[in-house]
Amino acid sequence: MENRETLPLHTLQVNKAIVTMNRAYISVHSLLVLALLYYRASCLFFFLTSHSQPWTFTLAWFLLLTSELILSFIWLLGSAYRWQPVSRAAFPERLSDDHRLPEIDVFICTADPSKEPPLEVMNTVVSAMALDYPAEKLWVYLSDDGGADVTLYAMRQAFSFAKVWLPFCRKYGVRTRCPNAYFSMENKEYDGQIRSAEFLNEREKMKFMYETFTEQVERAVEMGLIGDDNLSKAAKADRAPLIEVIGEKELDIMEDHDKMPHLVYVRREKRPTHPHNFKAGALNVLLRVSSLLSNGSYVLVLDCDMYSNDPTSAKAAMCFHLDPTLSPSLAFVQFPQMFHNISPNDIYCGQLREFFKVWWYGCDGLNGPLLSGTGFYIKRAALYGTAPALDLPKDLIQLRQWFGHSNELLRTLPSDYKCNIVDNGLQSNGLLQQEAHLLASCNYEKGTKWGKQVGFLYDSLVEDYVTGFRLHCRGWNSVYYDPPRPQFLGSTPNNMNDFLVQNKRWSSGLLEVTFSRFCPLTYGIMSGHSILHTMCISYCAFMPLYSIFALCYATVPQLGLLNGISLYPKVSDPWFAVFAAIFISGSCQHLLEVLHTGGSFRMWWNELRIWMIKSVTANFFGCLDIAIKLIGVKQVDFGLTSKVTEEDQVDRYAKGIFDFQGSGLILVPVVTSSILNMAALIGGVWRVIVEGNYSELMVQLFLTLFITISSYPIIEGFAIRRDVGRVPPLITFFSLICTMVLLSLGFIVFTM
Numbered sequence: 001m002e003n004r005e006t007l008p009l010h011t012l013q014v015n016k017a018i019v020t021m022n023r024a025y026i027s028v029h030s031l032l033v034l035a036l037l038y039y040r041a042s043c044l045f046f047f048l049t050s051h052s053q054p055w056t057f058t059l060a061w062f063l064l065l066t067s068e069l070i071l072s073f074i075w076l077l078g079s080a081y082r083w084q085p086v087s088r089a090a091f092p093e094r095l096s097d098d099h100r101l102p103e104i105d106v107f108i109c110t111a112d113p114s115k116e117p118p119l120e121v122m123n124t125v126v127s128a129m130a131l132d133y134p135a136e137k138l139w140v141y142l143s144d145d146g147g148a149d150v151t152l153y154a155m156r157q158a159f160s161f162a163k164v165w166l167p168f169c170r171k172y173g174v175r176t177r178c179p180n181a182y183f184s185m186e187n188k189e190y191d192g193q194i195r196s197a198e199f200l201n202e203r204e205k206m207k208f209m210y211e212t213f214t215e216q217v218e219r220a221v222e223m224g225l226i227g228d229d230n231l232s233k234a235a236k237a238d239r240a241p242l243i244e245v246i247g248e249k250e251l252d253i254m255e256d257h258d259k260m261p262h263l264v265y266v267r268r269e270k271r272p273t274h275p276h277n278f279k280a281g282a283l284n285v286l287l288r289v290s291s292l293l294s295n296g297s298y299v300l301v302l303d304c305d306m307y308s309n310d311p312t313s314a315k316a317a318m319c320f321h322l323d324p325t326l327s328p329s330l331a332f333v334q335f336p337q338m339f340h341n342i343s344p345n346d347i348y349c350g351q352l353r354e355f356f357k358v359w360w361y362g363c364d365g366l367n368g369p370l371l372s373g374t375g376f377y378i379k380r381a382a383l384y385g386t387a388p389a390l391d392l393p394k395d396l397i398q399l400r401q402w403f404g405h406s407n408e409l410l411r412t413l414p415s416d417y418k419c420n421i422v423d424n425g426l427q428s429n430g431l432l433q434q435e436a437h438l439l440a441s442c443n444y445e446k447g448t449k450w451g452k453q454v455g456f457l458y459d460s461l462v463e464d465y466v467t468g469f470r471l472h473c474r475g476w477n478s479v480y481y482d483p484p485r486p487q488f489l490g491s492t493p494n495n496m497n498d499f500l501v502q503n504k505r506w507s508s509g510l511l512e513v514t515f516s517r518f519c520p521l522t523y524g525i526m527s528g529h530s531i532l533h534t535m536c537i538s539y540c541a542f543m544p545l546y547s548i549f550a551l552c553y554a555t556v557p558q559l560g561l562l563n564g565i566s567l568y569p570k571v572s573d574p575w576f577a578v579f580a581a582i583f584i585s586g587s588c589q590h591l592l593e594v595l596h597t598g599g600s601f602r603m604w605w606n607e608l609r610i611w612m613i614k615s616v617t618a619n620f621f622g623c624l625d626i627a628i629k630l631i632g633v634k635q636v637d638f639g640l641t642s643k644v645t646e647e648d649q650v651d652r653y654a655k656g657i658f659d660f661q662g663s664g665l666i667l668v669p670v671v672t673s674s675i676l677n678m679a680a681l682i683g684g685v686w687r688v689i690v691e692g693n694y695s696e697l698m699v700q701l702f703l704t705l706f707i708t709i710s711s712y713p714i715i716e717g718f719a720i721r722r723d724v725g726r727v728p729p730l731i732t733f734f735s736l737i738c739t740m741v742l743l744s745l746g747f748i749v750f751t752m
């Protein structure tokens with residue numbers, strides 16, 4: 001038998017058939033796109049030089065060419081994802097003994113107990129404590145940006161519960177170690193290897209203890225420990241730092257077999273006059289504070305709603321990090337984001353299938369995926385701001401310019417530094433506590449490179465994207481690992497408003513990078529990054545600009561149709577075939593890819609529909625946000641996604657009914673486009689019947705019909721439904737006005 005130390009810790013596979021098919025598709029589709037652009041551009045040139053058409057017609061032609069150029073450009077960038085997809089397997093059981101494993105710090109962020117229920121946050125905390133990893137090498141940190149006493153209280157209770165929960169999970173081999181997920185499992189077959197009477201008995205006891213814990217936390221929440229609104233707002237904006245190692249004394253006297261990871265509560269200082277840089281700011285505080293206490297060589301980052309669903313993730317990640325050939329330049333191992341609350345119909349496409357089943361696989365075949373905010377194990381040293389093989393500055397003055405003036409922090413930077421906090425303890429060591437508070441203070445980062453080069457970067461609301469991108473530019477690589485059992489599970493928005501607000505944040509965050517000096521296309525290439533990987537990264541950055549295409553295609557051809565103006569080739573014209581072929585080739589490729597990645601026909605349709613909705617709303621408003629920011633009027637805001645579940649919303653989501661409750665002006669473009677397309681369809685059909693010029697208007701008629709059909713849930717939302725989840729009447733009213741304006745504009749332009 002082979003020695004387990006000589007067996008590979010991981011393997012990599014290239015699916016040759018998929019690669020060949022993808023490349024063939026890219027080649028054919030590229031030719032078609034080139035033909036289309038040639039047709040548009042040459043016609044436009046002819047109109048401009050011959051003056052054979054009124055200027056308004058030329059303008060419409062120009063708008064369509066621009067939008068097709070944008071679409072083609074983004075499509076081209078995205079094709080890089082399909083060039084070289086790979087998949088990986090890891091074998092954690094082949095890792096050497098536990099005592100040779102490196103220390104890991106887990107960072108969990110929460111920001112507001114009213115939007116992120118403390119009980120859910122604690123479930124994430126407990127699941128992270130229960131990772132299958134040597135307890136003395138695991139430290140779990142919670143950053144509480146809400147500064148809520150109830151969260152601290154809940155954490156102390158969670159620690160007490162973990163004292164019984166962890167030994168139970170270890171003893172019976174329970175894999176689902178998030179207590180809430182474990183006790184709400186519907187299958188009769190309990191997770192846990194031993195199905196003896198003893199196990200069942202213990203399980204009942206554990207269930208009772210979990211219920212007691214739940215009650216304690218919920219009572220604390222109800223009793224108003226969250227505080228009255230003004231108080232909690234003040235606590236969020238203006239407060240001193242507070243750091244507590246939970247149950248520190250108990251840990252020291254614990255027996256070896258029920259050892260627990262350390263658990264640390266961190267509330268950073270906040271002052272209204274200081275920018276706090278949202279999640280990136282919170283993570284950087286955790287990086288500094290943890291360097292004093294545990295200084296784990298690797299960090300696992302989790303959102304507070306993303307619990308660990310399989311305890312093996314830490315060891316699986318180490319299979320890559322500890323591989324001597326990969327390790328020197330490997331910055332992080334990213335797991336996919338997956339969600340526990342996806343309904344079978346998944347109308348908002350919360351699974352993010354393309355991201356996690358296509359794009360990151362594609363990136364992995366090049367230099368690796370980007371950071372995805374949560375569920376990644378990153379090397380601490382990769383966040384120090386240097387290239388993989390480069391040392392930190394030797395000079396103390398320069399080091400202080402990078403990391404700030406804490407000598408204690410600077411002492412932790414060398415790779416051979418060993419932390420001895422376990423001997424000292426935080427609570428009993430006044431000096432250490434003072435230092436930790438200093439590191440969590442607002443002023444600490446002033447004049448340093450934190451957020452600019454060191455730690456998580458502040459250049460954008462999507463701190464994950466920009467940090468991952470800059471790491472790659474510095475020469476670091478990453479690995480994507482998507483094992484059969486989801487390692488982490490989070491919650492995804494279950495209503496239109498949350499979905500759009502989240503996507504708007506992503507759009508504006510991405511565009512913040514696009515329109516900065518770090519624009520991936522230029523900065524990536526200038527820093528010597530490979531073209532294909534740069535294209536992948538740039539795709540995300542340019543993706544929100546899809547909105548320009550979508551807005552044009554949802555209005556211009558329709559207004560033309562209503563006024564009898566043809567903007568596409570006749571059915572009998574050979575160029576018609578190019579348009580038809582592009583539509584068919586794009587749709588078929590999408591459908592095949594959905595089916596290949598485990599999806600269904602319905603998922604294909606849902607993705608198409610949600611893409612159209614998102615493009616004209618969230619992406620469009622993201623563009624507006626950035627335009628406003630660029631002219632210096634307003635700063636972009638984070639807009640936390642709510643994790644509170646309202647029963648009727650869950651119900652509508654489960655039934656696959658769109659829920660527009662609470663959505664504001666962001667809906668206007670999509671409602672307007674639905675009304676306009678409906679009107680254009682009726683007008684267009686009438687025109688075809690009366691005038692009989694069916695061949696010339698065929699493409700526009702088809703496009704309008706297609707958009708109207710896919711807009712059905714919107715049309716139903718404003719015209720038919722009467723429940724609270726319908727489109728708010730005021731939005732319908734605004735949209736009607738917008739439609740009138742567009743119709744009049746179309747009439748003026750096309751009949752001039």
Ligand SMILES: O=c1ccn([C@@H]2O[C@H](COP(=O)(O)OP(=O)(O)O[C@H]3O[C@H](CO)[C@@H](O)[C@H](O)[C@H]3O)[C@@H](O)[C@H]2O)c(=O)[nH]1
Nearest residue numbers: 109110111145278279282303304373374461462502640641
């Ligand atoms: O000032 C803040 C704002 C947010 N958060 C935390 O950041 C996380 C993500 O926030 P959420 O509202 O859940 O955003 P999502 O859109 O669901 O998050 C996705 O997008 C973010 C970037 O916009 C990434 O950071 C996330 O990891 C990724 O899951 C949560 O744990 C929050 O508690 C903070 O700690 N401080």
Ligand SMILES: [Mn+2]
Nearest residue numbers: 303305491641
């Ligand atoms: Mn989230």
